[in-house]
Amino acid sequence: MTLPAYADDLGHQIYAIDTGFERARFDAAYLVIDNDRAAFIDTGHNAAVPRLLGTLSALGLPPDAVDWVIPTHVHLDHAGGAGLLMQHLPQARALIHPHGARHLVNPLALVEGARAVYGAEVVRQTYGTIEPIPQERVVQSHDRMEILVGQRPLRLIDTPGHARHHHCVWDARSRGWFTGDTFGISYREFDTAAGPWMFPSTTPVQFDPEALRQSIDRLMAADPQRLYPTHFSRVDDVPRVAAQFRALLDVWVPGALAVYGEVPADQAERLRRLEALITSTLLASARQAGVTLPEDTIRTLLQMDVTLNAQGIAVWLSKQAMRKN
Known part of the structure; x- marks a missing residue:
């Protein structure tokens, strides 16, 4: 098996896929596998979809092996490509936070919000046309919800602070959290012999510091050994x-x-x-x-x-x- 240059094997049958958004090693989607079944956690934007499908193919799995597409939240660098990706995955359901689900079923308000922050031309050039996800293929998450990928349990918890429509995903096998933006940002360019460096993401428009502190406390209560932030890839040395x-x-x-x-x-x-x-x-x-x-x-x-x-x-x-x- 040879992975594409944009994908990394992180161990525990978890793969980080560089979506190519903005710059190299800036934005990751994750592929989690067990018993020939799979889930994507975050998707990047539309231009990332060929990379996600290419990684799946390189691992010898067909598109119908994917059971779940799980955006951590609906900001477009995390979920902009979810609708297009779902068109290629006939068996997959999209597992979305209840405060965000309607925005991926009907992306109009989501796109307008992005235009207000970045400008209409930037959104058009960066994200393209945001494809809706059919309502019948959407499952809304709830706090402490558990799903299976093959025989591998994944547990979701509600983690507001960065955004109200944010959940994080716990993988007991790797003792790691897929944290989206709740646990902030850690770019690999800043890694040193002493370890990684991490800082909060307080982007518009739902930043809430007290809720964010409580979400971090909940994540840390699981005694995680690693984090999988979207920006970018695995982080160890969690304390x-x-x-x-x-x-x-x-x-x-x-x-x-x-x-x-x-x-x-x-x-x-x-x-x-x-x-x-x-x-x-x-x-x-x-x-x-x-x-x-x-x-x-x-x-x-x-x-x-x-x-x-x-x-x-x-x-x-x-x-x-x-x-x-």
Whole structure:
């Protein structure tokens, strides 16, 4: 068996597939196998579908071996290709969080939301046409739900904080969580001899720090040995990265509230200060984790995340202000 160059064998019959979204080793979909049955966890965008099917074929499995397609949530870098992929998998059902299922059955609102964040032309060029998933092929998840891939149990739990429509998937065989964006981001470019580095993803529009903390606590309660974040691939040394994640969140939230107190009416200046806060703390955290890349390289790799995280925190701040009023 020879895997394609874009796929990695992570052990335990789990394969990470680089979707090619944005840049190499940025966005992963996962293929989980047992007894010649399979599930995809996250799909990437439409352009990733040939890679997912190619990996399945390289492993000697036909399309009808796939029983489940499981987006961790419905953001388009995780689920944009789910509808197109389902068209190639005749036996598969899509297992979707109940707060997100309707958006993959009728993607109009999902696409409009992406256009509001990224712009219509970027969405068109990046994602193409988002194909709907027929309602009869959709199963809605619930907290602590368990499914089988072959004889392999996978358990789903509700994990809001990054998004309300987010669930994570526990694989007891590998003692690992497929975390989508709930447990944040860990790019392999930042790996050092000391281990990986991880930071939160607070992108628009449903960031909720308290819910996120509670979700991380639930994930850690399983004593995981590894994480499988969408951005990007397997992460070991879980207590270490959890401490990094929590430390940054504990700085960003009070820091953001302080920024709002200083410039409550100037949205542009508030966003600029949030980006500065996130950038400076990420640089310091990376250095503390042992990252020795040049600062300009770090800034370039993190530019998109800084922008989106600042926007997400700004939305959260606006919601907090509305509640007080």
